[in-house]
Amino acid sequence: QVQLVESGGGAVQAGGSLRLSCAASSRTVSTYTMGWFRQAPGKEREFVASISRSGISTYYADSVKGRFTISRDNAKNTVDLQMNSLKPEDTAVYYCAADRVPVPTTTPRAYSYWGQGAQVTVSA
Secondary structure, X not given: OOOEXXXXXEEEEOOOXXXXXXXXXXXXXXXXXXXXXXEOXXXXXXXXXXXXXXXXXXXXXXXXXXXXXXEEEOOXXXXXXXXXXXXXXXXXXXXXEEEOOOOOOOOHHHOOEEOOOEXXXXXX
């Protein structure tokens, strides 16, 4: 069983930056692909980014490519999402997820473990 806890959400103006962090309860998370998803009010949960077990391979949604960077530190059991040039349409609750899936896995139901979510609000 893996427990995930997100931190670092908040409110920022358009063009600003935020960094989200996800801490895992177990060292076995180093054997999992890690992903970030987001869900805006009234919308379905959507894929943002994912990273392989080693951290070498990453995959991004087109909407965040070039602005967001996913990284992980297996020694600390953490995965981060650096978000730059934020836009109002990035406003959502951001979730960390984990499972043994290929890196370009964008379907939420493919991931078994989820955090509780962190609110990110970007004002115009």
